Amino acid sequence: MTIAQHIVEKATQTGQTVTTAESCTGGMVAAAITDIAGSSAAFERGFVTYSNLAKTEMLGVSPATLEAHGAVSEEVAREMAMGARGAARANVAVAISGIAGPGGSEFKPEGRVCYGLATANGVTTQTIDHGALGRAEVRAAARDHALRLLMSGLG
Structure with missing residues (x-):
């Protein structure tokens, strides 16, 4: 059973x-979750907020937070998770903002991804440097980590 199947099963049961x-x-x-038959019982909507404007308009991320910390930051991931919830x-x-590549900078290298997890108990954040694995591999690693976070948030 995949982690997405576990998420749908656990969320539906609880x-x-x-x-x-x-x-x-x-x-x-969102695609990994909605690939599972019956996922509509646990998943109604998700948000793809690629631009800063989308983050502010759809999720209520503060422009001041974006200006002060940049999109790839735990502060922005926190606000994204709270806004989505x-x-x-x-x-x-769960919220994800990162540098999939190619490229990056000295301060925010390729493979750095910030995560936020919002539950009734509050929000936790973390940053993982997945490494310069290449765009597809960084995105897959971020997807898999986010799925594990969602599962952990279901208790």
């Missing part, structure tokens, strides 16, 4: 819903 706020993964987490009226939300 009457919870999940949502996603994705930037560098472009909807890959509220907008979707979901129990658990």
